[in-house]
Structure formats: C-alpha cells, structure tokens
Amino acid sequence: MQKKVTAVFDIGKTNKKFFLFDKDFREVYREYARFDEIKDEDGHPTEDLDSLKTWLKNVFDKIINTPEFDVKAINFSTYGASLVHIDQEGNTLTPLYNYTKTLPQDVVDSFYTKYGPELDFAVKTGSSNAGMLNSGMQLYWLKTTKPDIFKKIKYSLHLPQYISYIFTGIPVSEHTSIGCHTALWDYSKKDYHQWVYEEEIHKKLAPIVSSETSLNMNYNGKRIKIGVGIHDSSSALLPYIRSIRKKFVLVSTGTWSVSLNPFCDKMLSKDEVLSDCINYMRINGKPVKSSRLFLGNEYKLQVAFLVKKYKVAKNYHKQVKFDRSIFDRIEQSFSFLFSWESISAENSPNETKLSYKSFEEAYHHLMIELVKLQLKSIETAIGNDKIERLYIDGGFSDNELFIKLLSHQLRNMKLRTTTASTGSALGAAIAISDSKLNSKFLKTNYALKKHTPFIIN
Structure with missing residues (x-):
C-alpha cells in the first residue's frame, strides 16, 4: 500500500533539499543536490536557475511515479531577498541576482533622498539599509538603471513563489516573502510602502494570497495540492x-x-x-x-x-x-x-x-x-x-x-x-x-x- 506523503523542496543558498513527510510529519525520504554558481552580466556569482529548475522537475516527476509513495501535497521553502523577473510568457528576464551583489551607491543615495530619512524609513518598513538584501531595492535599481528590462517585467516573484510558479503557472505574492527586510512593506499601515506606489512597483508584483494557500491542480495526470511557497x-x-x-x-x-x-x-x-x-x-x-x-x-x-x-x-x-x-x-x-x-x-x-x-x-x-x-x-x-x-x-x-x-x-x-x-x-x-x-x-x-x-x- 502506498504511503500518503507531503513533498517539500527546501532551497538553501548552498544545499537544495527535497523531503517527503508522512501524516505525522515524520521524514520518510530525503534527497540533496548542489549546483555550481554561474555569473551574472557583471561577473557576480549567482544561482544557476536553469539547473535548479531542471532538478526540481526531474526529482518531482520521479517521486510521483514511485509506487512506494502517494504524494498528496507539495510546498516550497527557500531563502529570501531574491526576486525572479518574468515576462508576459513566463520567461526569466535577468539572472537571479545574488543578495550579496553591491548596489551602486548613487542609486541608494537617490532612493533615500526621495523616500528617507533612512532611519525613519527603516522603522516603518522593518528594513535597515542593506542593499540587495532589501529585495525591493532591486526593483528600484532595475527601474533606474535598466529601464528597458524593467518595462518587460510582467511579474517580479520572490523565490519561494517562483518555485511554486514553476509547478502551477500561477503568479502570486505572500506575506512572509514580502515582509522579510524587503523595504516594500509599511508595517504601520499593513500595506506596501508609499514609495512602491509612487514608483509603480506594485504593478510588477503578483496578487497577495495567504501563505497557507494551496491550489488543487492536475499535475501529470495526478491531483495534487500545491502550495505557494514560504520564506525559510x-x-x-x-x-x-x-x-x-x-x-x-x-x-x-x-x-x-x-x-x-x-x-x-x-x-x-x-x-x-x-x-x-x-x-x-x-x-x-x-x-x-x-x-x-x-x-x-x-x-x-x-x-x-x-x-x-x-x-x-x-x-x-x-x-x-x-x-x-x-x-x-x-x-x-x-x-x-x-x-x-x-x-x-x-x-x-x-x-x-x-x-x-x-x-x-x-x-x-x-x-x-x-x-x-x-x-x-x-x-x-x-x-x-x-x-x-x-x-x-x-x-x-x-x-x-x-x-x-x-x-x-x-x-x-x-x-x-x-x-x-x-x-x-x-x-x-x-x-x-x-x-x-x-x-x-x-x-x-x-x-x-x-x-x-x-x-x-
């Protein structure tokens, strides 16, 4: 008899992990992988998104065809401060920029001149000035320095939601990714900060759903509950x-x-x-x-x-x-x-x-x-x-x-x-x-x- 399980991809910066949990949340299967980093257009090391995507699909396709397990649900946990920018057809427009990449100082200065003071901004957003670790700043950087790419963006998805999107084709945003030192969220009004609307960044962000949302979908002929992902x-x-x-x-x-x-x-x-x-x-x-x-x-x-x-x-x-x-x-x-x-x-x-x-x-x-x-x-x-x-x-x-x-x-x-x-x-x-x-x-x-x-x- 097949064991009913929930599958989870847990994507860290170094280790990529896949787990199966039984109904009592006991681990019954695990698989690990590592990928060599690639370089973005500036030579900065970053995630090899294509290799990751291929591994995700191969592992999951293999496991749902295994007679030992009956996969009822799948969800995704990944590191934060990372965005994947996709166009109208769902194709990625840029590398997955590493949060260790340095933002140009003139971009940072212009942002805080417009929307500071820096300390007041940090109080409202729960995000101190940390360059690319504030993933919202990546969108401001793209808009000001790569406007042609920015115009082509249909959605900018946080990494957990992009991994979910690979399996569902449905773009969403959720609270744990939005609220994690992104500089996007104003905790005082429980909404995106005013700068997000003024720069029209909100038009690039997918609709917000609950982190507990799951989508009942037909995946390769099998009905599976697919989660929207969560910040690790x-x-x-x-x-x-x-x-x-x-x-x-x-x-x-x-x-x-x-x-x-x-x-x-x-x-x-x-x-x-x-x-x-x-x-x-x-x-x-x-x-x-x-x-x-x-x-x-x-x-x-x-x-x-x-x-x-x-x-x-x-x-x-x-x-x-x-x-x-x-x-x-x-x-x-x-x-x-x-x-x-x-x-x-x-x-x-x-x-x-x-x-x-x-x-x-x-x-x-x-x-x-x-x-x-x-x-x-x-x-x-x-x-x-x-x-x-x-x-x-x-x-x-x-x-x-x-x-x-x-x-x-x-x-x-x-x-x-x-x-x-x-x-x-x-x-x-x-x-x-x-x-x-x-x-x-x-x-x-x-x-x-x-x-x-x-x-x-």
Whole structure:
C-alpha cells in the first residue's frame, strides 16, 4: 500500500533539499543536490536557475511515479531577498541576482533622498539599509538603471513563489516573502510602502494570497495540492508557533544567530533599528521582531586563531567540555580580551592578548564573551515584552559550553534546545496542512531538551 506523503523542496543558498513527510510529519525520504554558481552580466556569482529548475522537475516527476509513495501535497521553502523577473510568457528576464551583489551607491543615495530619512524609513518598513538584501531595492535599481528590462517585467516573484510558479503557472505574492527586510512593506499601515506606489512597483508584483494557500491542480495526470511557497526563516518558526501555547523567543543559530520574537505587536523603535533589529513576517502578516548577530562567522574566525596559537587539532574545540573551575577563575577577574573581526562591539579591544596557557581556558573565555554578545541580542529582541521561554536551534544548540553559559545568564527563563535538520521544510509542510500540532510535537519531532542553570556558589 502506498504511503500518503507531503513533498517539500527546501532551497538553501548552498544545499537544495527535497523531503517527503508522512501524516505525522515524520521524514520518510530525503534527497540533496548542489549546483555550481554561474555569473551574472557583471561577473557576480549567482544561482544557476536553469539547473535548479531542471532538478526540481526531474526529482518531482520521479517521486510521483514511485509506487512506494502517494504524494498528496507539495510546498516550497527557500531563502529570501531574491526576486525572479518574468515576462508576459513566463520567461526569466535577468539572472537571479545574488543578495550579496553591491548596489551602486548613487542609486541608494537617490532612493533615500526621495523616500528617507533612512532611519525613519527603516522603522516603518522593518528594513535597515542593506542593499540587495532589501529585495525591493532591486526593483528600484532595475527601474533606474535598466529601464528597458524593467518595462518587460510582467511579474517580479520572490523565490519561494517562483518555485511554486514553476509547478502551477500561477503568479502570486505572500506575506512572509514580502515582509522579510524587503523595504516594500509599511508595517504601520499593513500595506506596501508609499514609495512602491509612487514608483509603480506594485504593478510588477503578483496578487497577495495567504501563505497557507494551496491550489488543487492536475499535475501529470495526478491531483495534487500545491502550495505557494514560504520564506525559510518564517517557515522554520511556524512549528514553534503552532505547538507552543506561551510566548517565546527562538534563537536560530548558524553563521548568523537570529533572535526571533513573534509576539511583538509594536513598530520597531529607532534605537532597535540602530541595534540591528529588523522585521520578518508571520504567515498571518504580523511582524516578527528580529535581532541579528554574526555569531557563527565570528566563532569560526576566533577558533581558527586559537587553534593556530595553541597548536591543537582543527576540530579540538568540539571536544572541550564545560569546566566549572575554569569558569569561576575567569569570572573572578573578567575583562574583555577578544578583538572581533566581523562583529562591532563597544567593549572589544583593538588587539587580542591572551595570557592563558591552555586552549581550554582561552576557549572558555571566548565563549563567555560570545555569550555576552548573544545575551544582548536576545534582550534586544525581547524588548519590553514579558517572555519567559527561550528555544535555541541550529549549530550552537549542541555546543555544551554555549548552552551552559547562556542558561546561567538567563536564569529566569526556561531554556530549551531543539535539533531538526528539516526545520524550514517541516514548516512548509505544516503551512499547507489542516493538522493541528499538540504540545508534544517538538519533543517528538525536534529532540527537545530542557536545560537548567548550574548552581551558583
């Protein structure tokens, strides 16, 4: 008998993943792929959209013809800040411009001269000035520097919706992609910002539908429910929102550590914007206050420095366990010792000077300092909200030292870690399902662990 499943394509910048989930959202199949990047007309590396499109179709066509599985639905989770511009016939007009591509400064200056001041604009849109990471700015750039291409655009689709469009042929927009630091959305009026209408950008944007929308379609002779796609950060947050009854903050750790507060119903303040706060958006259009820290990147750089200094194996740091005696010694005479390479912090010295004799001591000190930065980022995301639950997922969720130190600093919060390689994919599956999640969902599907602070002497 065939197993009824929901299929999800989870498209990251590096890894392209395909999952099948059963009715209880357990993973029953996965497939990974990677593609070499191509270059756009300026020589900047970018996604090979043609190879991606071919892989998507081949994988899905193969799976719906597999006798083992009966695919009932499919949805799509992808990275954000990326637009695909299509013409009247649905053909792509430009490369998928990489959000790391630099916008010409004169374009940025002209925009903020028209629609600034910059800080006020960021408060309204939840989008600080970040070049192509503000995907709406890409449309302004195309209009001002490539007007012939801009005129040919029938629709500019956010990447999750373009992937859906490949399967449905129906162009749509949805909240999680629109509201993710795009500079398109005015959170104060719950509509596109006035600049979008003044520049007639709205005419290039497909009709907005709910993130939970699905289209019942005939695909290669089979009736399948096809979702409209969802931004990966909002998708990863969804299982928590659906299964936790009390307010919480989710800290998603990796190269970036992003503290997400989905319970803030106020506009960002100017101070919060200056503290690197931006907005993401829930599937219901409500803002998610987010505070970012380049944690994983800085960790990688500093560990490499310590490995070289103390002449230990490259992965030795993974073996270091929390040592209470080292912690107590450091705390008794604590001072900031690390000079950060990719993070700006007021207490960071100009040069790193370490007098420790062992890697373990230096590593403890590094983690104490990084946790202090993480703590500040979490506090910024919480603001004045009364929140007592904290969930940590991603790469640092299994770093014992990081979790011990964080639970020590946040003694009044209930700290939990979760492990799920399917996070954003699972959220996409949940978004188009009619199932309700119970309170045990995270324990069953996410290896939920509780952590208690160590006893203070």
